[in-house]
Amino acid sequence: MLPFIGKNVVVIGGSRGVGRRVVEAAIGDGARVLAVARQEEHLRQLAREVQGVEVLALDATEESAPSRVFDVLRPDVLVVTAGAFPPAAPLHEQSWREFSVNWEVDVKVAFHFSKAALTLPLPAGSTVILISSGAALAGSPISGGYAGAKRTQIFIANYAQKESDRLKLDIRFMALAPRMMPDSELGKHAVAGYARYLGVSEADFIRSMDSPPSSADVAAGALELVTHPDRSKGKVFVVSGKGLEAVP
Numbered sequence: 001m002l003p004f005i006g007k008n009v010v011v012i013g014g015s016r017g018v019g020r021r022v023v024e025a026a027i028g029d030g031a032r033v034l035a036v037a038r039q040e041e042h043l044r045q046l047a048r049e050v051q052g053v054e055v056l057a058l059d060a061t062e063e064s065a066p067s068r069v070f071d072v073l074r075p076d077v078l079v080v081t082a083g084a085f086p087p088a089a090p091l092h093e094q095s096w097r098e099f100s101v102n103w104e105v106d107v108k109v110a111f112h113f114s115k116a117a118l119t120l121p122l123p124a125g126s127t128v129i130l131i132s133s134g135a136a137l138a139g140s141p142i143s144g145g146y147a148g149a150k151r152t153q154i155f156i157a158n159y160a161q162k163e164s165d166r167l168k169l170d171i172r173f174m175a176l177a178p179r180m181m182p183d184s185e186l187g188k189h190a191v192a193g194y195a196r197y198l199g200v201s202e203a204d205f206i207r208s209m210d211s212p213p214s215s216a217d218v219a220a221g222a223l224e225l226v227t228h229p230d231r232s233k234g235k236v237f238v239v240s241g242k243g244l245e246a247v248p
Helices: 017-028 040-049 065-072 101-119 146-166 185-198 202-207 215-227
Strands: 008-012 032-037 054-057 077-080 127-131 172-178 236-240 243-246
Touching: 008 017, 008 065, 017 032, 017 077, 017 215, 032 040, 032 065, 040 054, 054 065, 065 101, 077 101, 101 127, 101 146, 127 146, 127 215, 146 172, 146 236, 172 215, 185 202, 215 236, 215 243
Parallel strands: 008 032, 008 077, 032 054, 077 127, 127 172, 172 236
Antiparallel strands: 236 243
């Protein structure tokens, strides 16, 4: 039996990368899926290539975005993958605008949608997964405020879980921190930046990585968290090519 039959899944940032992989996997598992992204062109391509997906174009950083999304489809599963490309330069070569870009996008989207999940609220038994980054745990010296922004997404998941428990809403909040994914656009951007920074080839940099995940691995990890309710809520999980691992 398909595990997501009868479930509504909303993916913020669902047109590309990990978000698209989540969309494809959830559709394959029987869910009704709404993919949300800013660029209509990418959403139209997704709708052509993934049969059955619903799409909605909007700027997820806007305060009104969650209500507009939830008016279209109230999710049982909400996966927030949207984010900006970080810079790929040492600290002293960045402007403040470059340094802070992920605070103004990634953190803002996570904040608005987590807040809305609590205040509407989403149905009891719902799951909210914020896609953070392994950089939140290990740092990332050439990506400006990216690691700090991704760490804050982890804090938001934890804070939201405390409020869900306090208000007895029965909503699970979790953060997923994938290691660098060489097959994703963001991962390719990071690989190119670090290879340039370290003075090595991109191929050599990838070979130096310990079990990097694919974007499909990360999507599978996100849906595994949904289908295994025994997983600890309010926690962060690292995803590598070896699978999911809870962070103590």
